[in-house]
Amino acid sequence: MGTLAWIAVISLGVWLWLLLGRGFFWRTDQRLPRCDAAPGVYDDWPTVVIVVPARDEAAVLPESLPSLLRQAYPGQAEVILVDDGSTDGTGALARELSARYGGLPLTVASPGEPDAGWTGKLWSLRHGIALALSEDPEYLLLTDADIAHEPDSLSELVAAARAHGIDLVSQMARLRVATLWERLVVPAFVYFFAQLYPFRWINRRKPGRRARATAAAGGCVLLRTATAVRAGIPESVRQSVIDDVAVARAVRRAGGRVWLGLAERVDSIRPYPRLADLWRMVSRSAYAQLRHSPLLLAGTAAGLVVVYLVPPVAAFAGMYAAGGTVAAVAGWAGLAAWALMAGTYMPMLRYYRQSLWLAPLLPLTALLYLLMTVDSAMRHYRGRGAAWKGRTYTRPEAAQDR
Known part of the structure; x- marks a missing residue:
């Protein structure tokens, strides 16, 4: 005793x-910065290309992809879905959904199997970003295929990035919580993540002082294109399994500002009904x-x-x-x-x-x-x-x- x-x-x-x-870390008040009073934010909306890596996502795509196609974005935007060797018809389904719902233009690309030294998601992002650069966008929105966005999500992300001079704006999507195991495990997952990477430390801006923590949530990352190029993304992080944290660190090393918070308009729709599903995650x-x-x-x-x-x-x-x-x-x-x-x-x-x-x-x-x-x-x-x-x-x- x-x-x-x-x-x-x-x-x-x-x-x-x-x-x-x-x-x-335990507080949940780190939300997307407001910018209603910021001058010039809404005068000239920049071009944005949305890049979606997808591998065998036919089950969730009917809910997630239309939410991107129907973005009420005042500027020019388009969607590039990178079909990473899917065997369930993900690419064909994406084209069908685009024809059915209209909205933002959609391009479906297939890069083939990853080269040695690349993880699958980053290989897809490499291909999607390369295609996006031909449009010379000011921002890239990197979002997963299981993430659903409210119609004003892209507008709010861009407005926050421009108003506050942020190079990488990331929101941790609200994960699905429906089953008993999801209720027990999912909120704790975000709690532990915030304990490991306190959002306030990531978002604190003190000139001349190094940030005490750096991270992002890969499901929703708005990235300034010039900063991505300067940071060598995704080549500089090509072997990373935890790619979101690696991308944030690369941006910070390149002199960019990083912000991470909890989402209010972005949700993950992927179900984890059994403990085994959460265990694998x-x-x-x-x-x-x-x-x-x-x-x-x-x-x-x-x-x-x-x-x-x-x-x-x-x-x-x-x-x-x-x-x-x-x-x-x-x-x-x-x-x-x-x-x-x-x-x-x-x-x-x-x-x-x-x-x-x-x-x-x-x-x-x-x-x-x-x-x-x-x-x-x-x-x-x-x-x-x-x-x-x-x-x-x-x-x-x-x-x-x-």
């Missing part, structure tokens, strides 16, 4: 630091996030245990153990840490319109993420690496690490 009490006190100290010293890239390092894996596992699992264990142990000061310390420290954990999780649950009663279950979700991360490492060492839609990437993210 003495050891548990000490660890519970350490966990409480960590949670106090997370509450106040980690960029207020996380485990395919979790070990890559740790740079395929056993040392980082061990540290992450220990951190998850101390920060997320010890508090409820200490709270219950202190409650049911024989009386005494040590048991009381363990119980109260564990309970306080657990309360802080649940309290910081509640804003994300509100954003996802979920019951706040899910907040005390965050330790259970953290345990699932720990197991998913260990499974990701095991897959890597078995030679299965980061697998996605029939492709396996076994190499570390060399481009990102550089």
Whole structure:
């Protein structure tokens, strides 16, 4: 009990630091910057090309693609869908949807299998961006095939980028939350991401000072074309499995400004109805996030245990153990840490319109993420690496690490 009490006190100290010293990561107020009063924003709308990499997306395309074709954008815009070797008729379906709904012009392209050293998505983006450059657009909107946009989404993204001088504007799409497992896992996924990459740290603009964090959400990225060219995107990040973070870092290295926030007008429509579906989503890239390092894996596992699992264990142990000061310390420290954990999780649950009663279950979700991360490492060492839609990437993210 003495050891548990000490660890519970350490966990409480960590949670106090997370509450106040980690960029207020738990707040959900980082939304697309308003620009109603910015002069000249709406006078001359720039040309935008929307690039959509797609591989076997026929199931979601009827909902996502029309949302892009029907964008109420005042300037010139078009859509390029890059069919990455689909076997389910994705390209033909895209053409059919364009003929049915009209709207923005659509081009469907097929680049063939990726060259060595390229991930599939970045290979598709390379082909799509190359086609887009022939139109000399001021901005590129890189968006996934499972992302649905409200009609004014593109206009708001462009207006925010121009008004605030942002080179990369990224919104983390609101993920689908319908089934029991989605309710348990999905809000926590965004919560953990924000804890790892605090949005305030990413978005803070202090001249002469280096940003404390850099990241983006690959489902919705508006990128200034000149900055993309200067940063060598996507060639400079061609081996990255976690491509969105790598792209943001490349933009930052090239002197560009990056902004990331939670979306209000952009939604992911991909379903993850079973735990196995969510497990694959996380485990395919979790070990890559740790740079395929056993040392980082061990540290992450220990951190998850101390920060997320010890508090409820200490709270219950202190409650049911024989009386005494040590048991009381363990119980109260564990309970306080657990309360802080649940309290910081509640804003994300509100954003996802979920019951706040899910907040005390965050330790259970953290345990699932720990197991998913260990499974990701095991897959890597078995030679299965980061697998996605029939492709396996076994190499570390060399481009990102550089």
